[in-house]
Amino acid sequence: MTNDVHRDLHEKYLTFADHEARGVSPLYESLSRAVAQTPELVELISELPLPKQQPNLIFAAYRLALGVPSSAEEFADRTVRHWQTIRENALARATQTNEPGRCATLLPVLASLPQPLALLEVGASAGLCLFPDRYAYRYGDRHIEPRKRLDHPPVFKCVVDSNVPLPSQSIEVVWRRGIDLNPLSVDDVDAMDWLRTLIWPEHVGRAQNFDRALEIARSEPCELRQGDACTDLARFVDDVPRNATLVVFHSAVLAYVSRPERQRFVDAVRCLDAVWIANEHPRVFPNIAAKSPVTPPEDKFLLSVDGAPIGFTGPHGQSLDWIR
Numbered sequence: 001m002t003n004d005v006h007r008d009l010h011e012k013y014l015t016f017a018d019h020e021a022r023g024v025s026p027l028y029e030s031l032s033r034a035v036a037q038t039p040e041l042v043e044l045i046s047e048l049p050l051p052k053q054q055p056n057l058i059f060a061a062y063r064l065a066l067g068v069p070s071s072a073e074e075f076a077d078r079t080v081r082h083w084q085t086i087r088e089n090a091l092a093r094a095t096q097t098n099e100p101g102r103c104a105t106l107l108p109v110l111a112s113l114p115q116p117l118a119l120l121e122v123g124a125s126a127g128l129c130l131f132p133d134r135y136a137y138r139y140g141d142r143h144i145e146p147r148k149r150l151d152h153p154p155v156f157k158c159v160v161d162s163n164v165p166l167p168s169q170s171i172e173v174v175w176r177r178g179i180d181l182n183p184l185s186v187d188d189v190d191a192m193d194w195l196r197t198l199i200w201p202e203h204v205g206r207a208q209n210f211d212r213a214l215e216i217a218r219s220e221p222c223e224l225r226q227g228d229a230c231t232d233l234a235r236f237v238d239d240v241p242r243n244a245t246l247v248v249f250h251s252a253v254l255a256y257v258s259r260p261e262r263q264r265f266v267d268a269v270r271c272l273d274a275v276w277i278a279n280e281h282p283r284v285f286p287n288i289a290a291k292s293p294v295t296p297p298e299d300k301f302l303l304s305v306d307g308a309p310i311g312f313t314g315p316h317g318q319s320l321d322w323i324r
């Protein structure tokens with residue numbers, strides 16, 4: 001193991017503390033600084049394959065084994081003592097975070113399309129973003145209830161600017177399907193516990209909404225298929241109802257694939273008779289980001305429709321700023 005590798009990991013954890021955790025999760029900020037400052041932790045984590053060194057994955061692997069640490073000191077001490085278990089958790093799992101709150105940023109676009117809709121989600125994880133019509137939303141004073149009355153639907157709050165074209169009612173979905181390299185079943189209790197563990201510890205409301213969304217998905221199973229969206233897209237849309245608007249959408253997915261594969265996906269989606277909604281970090285599609293009249297903020301996702309930028313979104317769906 002070289003000093004360069006250790007230095008890179010030190011930097012990775014400091015960057016996470018400064019740019020991702022600060023102001024969002026005081027605990028994760030302190031844990032990432034503890035890693036960066038503790039050579040023994042840097043050495044242990046550096047031995048993992050690169051994709052397994054991510055702070056999110058390591059902290060969740062710790063929590064799965066030992067619960068939420070009460071301090072950075074406790075975390076550092078117990079990580080060293082229980083490294084074998086934490087390491088096994090990190091190697092066996094991935095950060096497939098499924099955040100149904102992202103539906104709040106998709107709803108204004110979905111509601112503007114001719115109804116009913118057929119939804120194909122790429123990189124669906126457990127498919128919780130496939131039920132935007134079943135959730136309730138609060139955009140400032142505007143409340144939107146699901147068309148089908150449900151007991152205790154999750155309520156997603158989203159801070160919007162005054163340019164966002166808010167719908168007056170929810171949407172109608174007649175067909176829904178997800179594709180994922182590794183689809184997760186909502187009935188797999190262990191996998192769902194892991195997804196809940198990926199939610200940052202202070203985000204209690206997100207965890208509650210996750211559980212409510214999970215109940216809906218369990219009561220209304222939808223089809224999740226295993227596949228690679230970059231190579232297989234067309235074969236998943238052969239039975240879309242003819243009267244529905246097909247929407248292919250994805251959030252926080254294409255950062256995980258190489259640039260040539262991303263382009264392959266774009267070429268494939270463009271060949272479909274579909275509306276394409278992308279909600280990804282601005283670096284994922286630099287050519288779309290370049291069309292934005294304002295510089296995309298680093299801490300937001302870029303929402304685009306058919307390759308045109310239309311908004312910046314909070315990564316968990318907590319905000320939507322419209323691009324005029």
Ligand SMILES: C[S@@+](CC[C@H](N)C(=O)[O-])C[C@H]1O[C@@H](n2cnc3c(N)ncnc32)[C@H](O)[C@@H]1O
Pocket residue numbers: 095096097098099100102122123124125126129179180181182227228229230250251252253256257
């Ligand atoms: C961070 S999760 C996001 C899940 C969901 N889109 C959401 O917003 O909650 C990314 C998901 O994309 C999937 N994924 C990554 N590359 C993919 C590909 N080429 N084809 C299909 N799924 C992919 C991963 O397996 C993972 O479940």
